[in-house]
Amino acid sequence: GEDVEQSLFLSVREGDSSVINCTYTDSSSTYLYWYKQEPGAGLQLLTYIFSNMDMKQDQRLTVLLNKKDKHLSLRIADTQTGDSAIYFCAPRAGGNQGGKLIFGQGTELSVKP
Amino acid sequence: SQTIHQWPATLVQPVGSPLSLECTVEGTSNPNLYWYRQAAGRGLQLLFYSVGIGQISSEVPQNLSASRPQDRQFILSSKKLLLSDSGFYLCAWSVRRQETQYFGPGTRLLVL
Numbered sequence: 742g743e744d745v746e747q748s749l750f751l752s753v754r755e756g757d758s759s760v761i762n763c764t765y766t767d768s769s770s771t772y773l774y775w776y777k778q779e780p781g782a783g784l785q786l787l788t789y790i791f792s793n794m795d796m797k798q799d800q801r802l803t804v805l806l807n808k809k810d811k812h813l814s815l816r817i818a819d820t821q822t823g824d825s826a827i828y829f830c831a832p833r834a835g836g837n838q839g840g841k842l843i844f845g846q847g848t849e850l851s852v853k854p
Numbered sequence: 855s856q857t858i859h860q861w862p863a864t865l866v867q868p869v870g871s872p873l874s875l876e877c878t879v880e881g882t883s884n885p886n887l888y889w890y891r892q893a894a895g896r897g898l899q900l901l902f903y904s905v906g907i908g909q910i911s912s913e914v915p916q917n918l919s920a921s922r923p924q925d926r927q928f929i930l931s932s933k934k935l936l937l938s939d940s941g942f943y944l945c946a947w948s949v950r951r952q953e954t955q956y957f958g959p960g961t962r963l964l965v966l
Contacts, residue, residue: 774954783944783958829898841900
C-alpha cells in the first residue's frame with residue numbers, strides 16, 4: 742500500500758530555519774498537504790502543493806516538491822517557539838479513493854530559545 | 855464560515871461497553887466526511903469516509919462502525935469496546951469534489 746516516511750524529531754534554535762522532509766510512494770498523488778498538530782489538539786492545515794508545481798511559498802512557509810524522487814519538504818523561516826508541534830506530510834491517495842490522505846508518523850519540531 | 859465540532863472531547867470507557875462519538879459540520883452542505891484514528895504512535899489511520907447520507911466506506915475492518923443520519927452529522931460507534939480502541943479520534947470534512955480536508959478538535963478515548 743501507499744507509504745509516507747518522515748523523520749520523527751527535529752530540533753532547531755529560535756530564529757533559524759527548519760526543514761522537515763517527507764518521502765512518499767504514491768506517484769499518482771495530485772495534492773500534497775502539510776498539517777500541524779499542537780499537543781492535545783486536532784490537525785491544522787498549513788499549506789499544500791499541487792503535483793504540477795515544484796515550489797510554493799506562503800509567508801514563512803516554503804514547500805518544495807521533487808515529483809521524480811517523490812520527496813516533499815517544508816521549510817519554516819525564522820522559526821519561533823510557537824512553531825513547536827508535530828508536522829504531518831499527507832499526500833492525497835491517487836485513484837478513486839474518496840479523497841483519502843496518507844499520513845506518516847509526523848515530525849516533532851522542538852524550537853529552543 | 856465553516857466549523858466542525860466533535861463531542862465529547864474526552865471519554866473513559868470500560869472494555870465491553872458501547873461507544874458513540876459525534877461529529878457535526880456547520881456552514882456547508884453536502885460535505886465529504888471522514889473518521890481517522892491516531893494511536894500512540896502518532897500516525898493517523900483513515901477508518902471511514904462518507905460522500906453522502908447513508909453512504910459509508912470502510913477502510914479497516916474492525917469492531918467500529920460509522921453512520922451518517924444527516925447531511926452534516928457523522929457518528930462513530932461500537933457495540934463492545936476493546937482495549938485497542940483507545941486513541942485520539944479525529945473527524946474531518948472536505949467540500950465535495952475538492953481536495954482539502956479540515957479537521958475537528960478530536961475526541962480522546964481511553965478504554966480501561
